[in-house]
Amino acid sequence: xxxxxxxxxxxxxxxxxxxxxxxxxxxxxxxxxxxxxxxxxxxxxxxxxxxxxxxxxxxxxxxxxxxxxxxxxxxxxxxxxxxxxxxxxxxxxxxxxxxxxxxxxxxxxxxxxxxxxxxxxxxxxxxxxxxxxxxxxxxxxxxxxxxxxxxxxxxxxxxxxxxxxxxxxxxxxxxxxxxxxxxxxxxxxxxxxxxxxxxxxxxxxxxxxxxxxxxxxxxxxxxxxxxxxxxxxxxxxxxxxxxxxxxxxxxxxxxxxxxxxxxxxxxxxxxxxxxxxxxxxxxxxxxxxxxxxxxxxxx
Amino acid sequence: xxxxxxxxxxxxxxxxxxxxxxxxxxxxxxxxxxxxxxxxxxxxxxxxxxxxxxxxxxxxxxxxxxxxxxxxxxxxxxxxxxxxxxxxxxxxxxxxxxxxxxxxxxxxxxxxxxxxxxxxxxxxxxxxxxxxxxxxxxxxxxxxxxxxxxxxxxxxxxxxxxxxxxxxxxxxxxxxxxxxxxxxxxxxxxxxxxxxxxxxxxxxxxxxxxxxxxxxxxxxxxxxxxxxxxxxxxxxxxxxxxxxxxxxxxxxxxxxxxxxxxxxxxxxxxxxxxxxxxxxxxxxxxxxxxxxxxxxxxxxxxxxxxxxxxxxxxxxxxxxxxxxxxxxxxxxxxxxxxxxxxxxxxxxxxxxxxxxxxxxxxxxxxxxxxxxxxxxxxxxxxxxxxxxxxxxxxxxxxxxxxxxxxxxxxxxxxxxxxxxxxxxxxxxxx
Numbered sequence: 001x002x003x004x005x006x007x008x009x010x011x012x013x014x015x016x017x018x019x020x021x022x023x024x025x026x027x028x029x030x031x032x033x034x035x036x037x038x039x040x041x042x043x044x045x046x047x048x049x050x051x052x053x054x055x056x057x058x059x060x061x062x063x064x065x066x067x068x069x070x071x072x073x074x075x076x077x078x079x080x081x082x083x084x085x086x087x088x089x090x091x092x093x094x095x096x097x098x099x100x101x102x103x104x105x106x107x108x109x110x111x112x113x114x115x116x117x118x119x120x121x122x123x124x125x126x127x128x129x130x131x132x133x134x135x136x137x138x139x140x141x142x143x144x145x146x147x148x149x150x151x152x153x154x155x156x157x158x159x160x161x162x163x164x165x166x167x168x169x170x171x172x173x174x175x176x177x178x179x180x181x182x183x184x185x186x187x188x189x190x191x192x193x194x195x196x197x198x199x200x201x202x203x204x205x206x207x208x209x210x211x212x213x214x215x216x217x218x219x220x221x222x223x224x225x226x227x228x229x230x231x232x233x234x235x236x237x238x239x240x241x242x243x244x245x246x247x248x249x250x251x252x253x254x255x256x257x258x259x260x261x262x263x264x265x266x267x268x269x270x271x272x273x274x275x276x277x278x279x280x281x282x283x284x285x286x287x288x289x290x291x292x293x294x295x296x297x298x299x
Numbered sequence: 300x301x302x303x304x305x306x307x308x309x310x311x312x313x314x315x316x317x318x319x320x321x322x323x324x325x326x327x328x329x330x331x332x333x334x335x336x337x338x339x340x341x342x343x344x345x346x347x348x349x350x351x352x353x354x355x356x357x358x359x360x361x362x363x364x365x366x367x368x369x370x371x372x373x374x375x376x377x378x379x380x381x382x383x384x385x386x387x388x389x390x391x392x393x394x395x396x397x398x399x400x401x402x403x404x405x406x407x408x409x410x411x412x413x414x415x416x417x418x419x420x421x422x423x424x425x426x427x428x429x430x431x432x433x434x435x436x437x438x439x440x441x442x443x444x445x446x447x448x449x450x451x452x453x454x455x456x457x458x459x460x461x462x463x464x465x466x467x468x469x470x471x472x473x474x475x476x477x478x479x480x481x482x483x484x485x486x487x488x489x490x491x492x493x494x495x496x497x498x499x500x501x502x503x504x505x506x507x508x509x510x511x512x513x514x515x516x517x518x519x520x521x522x523x524x525x526x527x528x529x530x531x532x533x534x535x536x537x538x539x540x541x542x543x544x545x546x547x548x549x550x551x552x553x554x555x556x557x558x559x560x561x562x563x564x565x566x567x568x569x570x571x572x573x574x575x576x577x578x579x580x581x582x583x584x585x586x587x588x589x590x591x592x593x594x595x596x597x598x599x600x601x602x603x604x605x606x607x608x609x610x611x612x613x614x615x616x617x618x619x620x621x622x623x624x625x626x627x628x629x630x631x632x633x634x635x636x637x638x639x640x641x642x643x644x645x646x647x648x649x650x651x652x653x654x655x656x657x658x659x660x661x662x663x664x665x666x667x668x669x670x671x672x673x674x675x676x677x678x679x680x681x682x683x684x685x686x687x688x689x690x691x692x693x694x695x696x697x698x699x700x701x702x703x704x705x706x707x708x709x710x711x712x713x714x715x716x717x718x719x720x721x722x723x724x725x726x727x728x729x
Contacts, residue, residue: 043697044415047397051418069704072713135561138500139578161563163711249509249700250563251707262704265390266697267415 030280037061037273044267053270060274070275073254076167077282080255081235083168087175088231089224092182099183100190110187113180121177125244128173132245134158160245166252170245174235182227189223190216229290236283343374344633346622347402349388351381354590358654362457365649366640373633378402396421401625403634409446409456409621411533412691412699416623417453423624424451428635434642437660441684442617445692454621457641458656461675462585462687463518463608463616466571466592469601471580475499483609486522486550493557496580503557505579507570509707510689512562513699515583516551516706517688522610523547526683532727533686533693539724548716548723555710563711575603583608585618585690589671590655599670607678615682618690619659694727701726 037060040046041053064070095113099106116124133142136156140148147155159169193216201215239257246253248262256275263272350359356379363375380388392405401421407413416422429435429452435443438456446452469479475495483489496503506515521529524543531537538544559579562570571588573579575595582588592603599605607614622641628634640646647658648667657668657675665673686692691699705722708714714722 043418045418045420048419048421050420069708129564133561133564135559139502139559139561158560161560161711163713246563247508249703249707250711251704251713252563252711262700265386265393266700267393267419268697 033273033276036270037277039270041270042268047267047269060270061278064271064274064278069254070256070259072251073256073259076253077236077238077255079165080167080171080174080238081232083171084174084178084235084238085228085231087171088178088182089227091175091179092227093186095179095183096186096190099187110184113183115180116177117181119177121174121241122244124173124177125241129245132159132169132172134161160253163252167242167255170238170242170253173245174238174241178231178234182231185223185227186220189220193219225290229287232286233283236279236286339632340630341373341632341636342630343376344404344630344637345376345378345402346637347378347380347388347392347405349380349382349385349406351379354587354594354654358458358650358656361653362640362646362650365643365646366637369640369643369645370636373636375637378405396625399627401628403628403630404622404624404637406620407454407623408691409454409619410686410692411448411695413453413623414448414695415697417448421626422453423626424453425455425624425638426450426452428455428624428638428642432639432642437642437644437662439659439661439679439684442619442659445617445684445686446619446621454623455638455642456619456621456659457647458651458654459617459619459659459675459679460585460587460656460690461615461678462514462618462690463521463611463614464584464586464588464605465608466574466582466584466588467580467604467606468574468577469604471496471501471574471577475501475580477580479604482606482612484612485610486519486554489609490553493554493581497557502559502573502579503581504554505570505573505582506555506558506562507565507567508563509703509710511567511570511584512555512710513703513706514585514687514689515554516702517693518583518608518611518616519551519554520544520547520688521614521616521685522608523550526614526685529685533688539727540720544723545716545720548720552709552716563707585687586671586675587655589669593655593669605671605674613682615678615684616687617679617684618687618692620656698726 038055038057039053040056040059042060043051045051046053095109099109103109131142133140133144134157135141136144136158140156143159144156147153158166160166162169197215197219198211201211206214237257238255239261242253242255242258243261248258256279260272260275260279263269263275348355348359350356359377359379363377366373366375380391382388388406392402395401396416396419407416413422434455442456442459443452446454446456467479472479472492477492477495481492493503506512520532524532524537524547528537528543532539532544559565559570559573567584567588568591570579571582571584571591574582575592575597586605589599589605592599597603622638624631624634624638641650642660644658644660644662647660648663651658651663651672652667655669655672657663657672657679661680663676665676668676688694688699688702694702702723705714705719705726708722709716709719
């Protein structure tokens with residue numbers, strides 16, 4: 001007994017602060033959030049305890065998921081995530097593939113592609129709001145004006161103000177910002193593959209395509225998965241970029257995170273908490289299988 | 300080994316102790332601030348506003364000047380929070396009130412926007428201050444009625460704004476054969492001129508993001524229904540599902556068809572700027588817009604004209620900034636002194652001269668104010684006063700949010716008039 005304490009005590013003590021902090025501020029608050037989401041506390045009076053709140057279990061969830069407005073938000077979120085993921089993966093991979101060839105000034109290109117990531121979403125959002133101005137014809141500005149100057153008038157569109165797929169326009173700046181990061185990941189992946197493997201494959205008569213298909217891609221797949229998870233969870237939490245390009249009340253660009261903000265501002269804490277829990281579950285669906293997989297590999 | 304273990308245990312202990320102390324230190328500061336430092340509840344006053352820039356800041360500075368003259372022993376502490384047309388301030392205020400750490404007084408729109416704070420028992424009834432400062436006679440009876448909730452008044456208005464104003468660029472109008480001095484009696488007459496501008500390829504009416512569209516909606520409802528039926532929308536005597544409302548919403552649909560396509564990305568200054576720059580003919584905005592024109596040295600009558608939204612002549616669609624007395628304010632006497640200055644003739648005159656709005660008091664001397672303000676003061680004295688929807692006077696925040704959602708959905712084209720109407724009805728049913 002005494003021995004166990006002596007052996008496990010100090011490490012436990014060392015870990016205690018972070019266990020305590022994470023326990024309270026992450027898991028404790030997730031629990032508190034979930035409890036709030038099960039109540040009917042959707043008024044200011046209930047928020048301060050002037051009036052009691054009753055437990056209504058999953059009623060808020062049913063109402064939310066059944067409402068057309070929230071379904072619209074969810075649809076926007078999945079559309080945004082799909083385009084954002086596809087865009088960053090394709091661009092990131094292409095850039096990495098090109099930079100993998102020995103070219104002059106690789107460092108410069110690498111920095112140029114990576115730089116947008118250093119800009120905050122809020123700052124780039126302000127610029128992109130102007131670029132994605134939805135005026136067409138005479139009063140056009142931003143990208144629409146650029147299309148006119150290049151004689152590509154037919155490309156003009158109303159960007160994020162399209163009511164069904166407007167959210168995709170907001171994925172464009174997100175792709176612009178994060179592709180460089182995916183490129184860096186893939187580039188590291190390419191560099192991690194020893195030259196001997198390529199040489200061996202070529203010796204065996206593999207074509208360039210076969211070399212990629214059977215030698216390089218399999219070795220890149222863990223990197224691709226990490227990139228998917230990182231970009232995917234960022235995308236599901238999308239909030240700042242949307243808020244700085246559009247406005248919280250704009251129907252065409254609503255996503256759950258924006259709904260949560262609007263609910264919170266009108267004292268509908270239970271609904272806000274329910275949206276938070278739904279987002280957590282969606283993100284967990286992406287991340288938990290990944291964690292299980294990596295955990296298994298390590299053992 | 301032994302020493303090592305002991306050292307590591309000590310390090311861990313120190314780390315825990317440090318964290319605990321840090322946590323205690325924080326909470327100690329927050330709570331302990333006022334009683335120790337203040338002692339006397341009239342030593343200082345923290346005034347929480349979102350007046351951090353432009354004409355709003357100038358107004359606040361003028362009001363503080365007057366406050367220092369009236370109450371030289373009370374220290375003024377500026378709690379202004381910038382950003383998002385007040386939304387950043389409201390967010391912070393909400394969490395401070397929630398944590399029982401209220402400022403001594405905070406800015407809020409007078410009217411039903413206060414309902415949430417009242418229900419949450421976060422602000423005090425200040426009716427007796429109205430008697431103490433003789434404010435019941437100083438403010439118009441209509442206004443007192445509009446801000447009385449269940450027999451009690453919860454804030455003291457510092458200024459009045461008018462929401463139902465059309466701003467127009469006379470050059471654009473004349474170029475297209477429209478007389479800028481023309482007086483419209485109904486929306487239909489106005490539509491004719493809007494059509495003319497539309498055909499000429501000018502943006503007839505500029506509008507910005509959702510809240511300005513709700514602002515336009517409210518003035519359209521007022522124009523189409525008239526003041527009595529408009530008031531009835533908020534007390535339940537006008538049916539939201541009725542045919543008159545349908546007609547009003549059709550008018551709104553038509554008005555929106557005249558507006559700029561990039562509206563959802565703009566805020567009001569950019570929409571008003573379109574009129575100033577001659578890129579749009581008209582803009583419907585509250586009379587804070589006059590500051591935007593004056594800052595650019597535009598002169599009322601020659602460079603821009605202003606008139607009530609067609610169909611709302613004789614009606615004053617009001618919104619007011621006001622100050623409250625939060626429950627548990629650390630310096631209640633300081634706050635009362637501030638409220639006295641806010642309600643006083645000198646305070647209102649100084650504040651509104653700088654901010655561009657008009658005093659809520661009827662005894663202010665119009666000659667102290669600018670040309671536009673004089674017309675607004677005159678209207679405020681004689682017109683029927685109704686409450687603004689978009690600016691929190693007519694409904695609680697949750698209703699306004701639901702109305703905004705429905706409006707945004709409608710103006711982006713995701714719903715038709717019938718759906719819009721039923722969503723508005725649902726929003727106002729609570």
